[in-house]
Amino acid sequence: MRRSKWSFFQDEDLMQHFCNGENAAFNELYIRYYSKLYNYILHSTSFTPSQCKDILHDVFVKIIEKKKHYDQSKKLSVWIYTLINNECRNAYKHQIVKDKSKVEVSASIQARDTRIQDINQAKQLRTSIKKLKPIYKQVFLLRFNFGFNIKETAQILDITEGTVKSRLFNCIQLLNKTEEILEIKQNR
Numbered sequence: 001m002r003r004s005k006w007s008f009f010q011d012e013d014l015m016q017h018f019c020n021g022e023n024a025a026f027n028e029l030y031i032r033y034y035s036k037l038y039n040y041i042l043h044s045t046s047f048t049p050s051q052c053k054d055i056l057h058d059v060f061v062k063i064i065e066k067k068k069h070y071d072q073s074k075k076l077s078v079w080i081y082t083l084i085n086n087e088c089r090n091a092y093k094h095q096i097v098k099d100k101s102k103v104e105v106s107a108s109i110q111a112r113d114t115r116i117q118d119i120n121q122a123k124q125l126r127t128s129i130k131k132l133k134p135i136y137k138q139v140f141l142l143r144f145n146f147g148f149n150i151k152e153t154a155q156i157l158d159i160t161e162g163t164v165k166s167r168l169f170n171c172i173q174l175l176n177k178t179e180e181i182l183e184i185k186q187n188r
Contacts, residue, residue: 004028011076019067029076030060036146037084044141045088045134055091059083081142081156128178136171139164 006014006028017025037059041052062083070079129137142153143164154161 012072015067015070015076016072019070019072026064029063033080037080040081040141040146041084041088043129043145044138045092047088047091051091055084055087059087062087075152078148078152078155081146081148082158085138085156085158124178125175128175131178132171132174136167136174139167140171143168 004024006017006025009017009025009028011029011032014025014029018029034056038052038056041047041055042049045052047055059080063080066083070076129140132140138157139153142148142156143150148156150161150164154164157164
């Protein structure tokens with residue numbers, strides 16, 4: 001497969017070219033970020049795959065519409081993940097207003113579905129992560145799955161670095177307890 005000339009550019013350089021009217025640079029950004037962002041939304045929220053695609057579509061539209069608002073002295077990925085989190089918050093608010101009971105039913109279904117025994121360790125961890133409250137799940141995924149440092153995670157979620165560290169600590173404690181419980185159940 002032939003690579004485009006844009007595939008050799010850094011994200012921030014692509015955004016600068018896009019801001020200067022080179023739409024092909026945006027296509028490269030779309031290719032680079034679509035799967036990462038989709039998986040982030042899917043695994044850090046309770047939205048359905050269809051809802052995740054809708055949110056992601058809205059975010060890419062916002063990137064196009066707000067390209068002049070991007071501060072080119074900052075990392076593009078932090079700006080994009082901030083847009084994702086804001087859009088997810090808006091979608092949650094809309095969903096709660098639209099039908100509060102759907103959220104509760106969805107949460108109970110997810111909790112029931114994640115109680116699976118006799119699974120390998122990786123699947124146990126994924127299951128445990130799905131059970132976490134969104135505040136822990138987001139911090140964990142941004143830090144460990146997507147490789148953002150503490151400062152970047154704090155910027156994306158619009159919280160302090162201390163709050164990120166505290167949530168990570170609590171998240172790891174909860175995951176450790178969950179794994180101990182699963183080990184006990186398997187040894188019975």
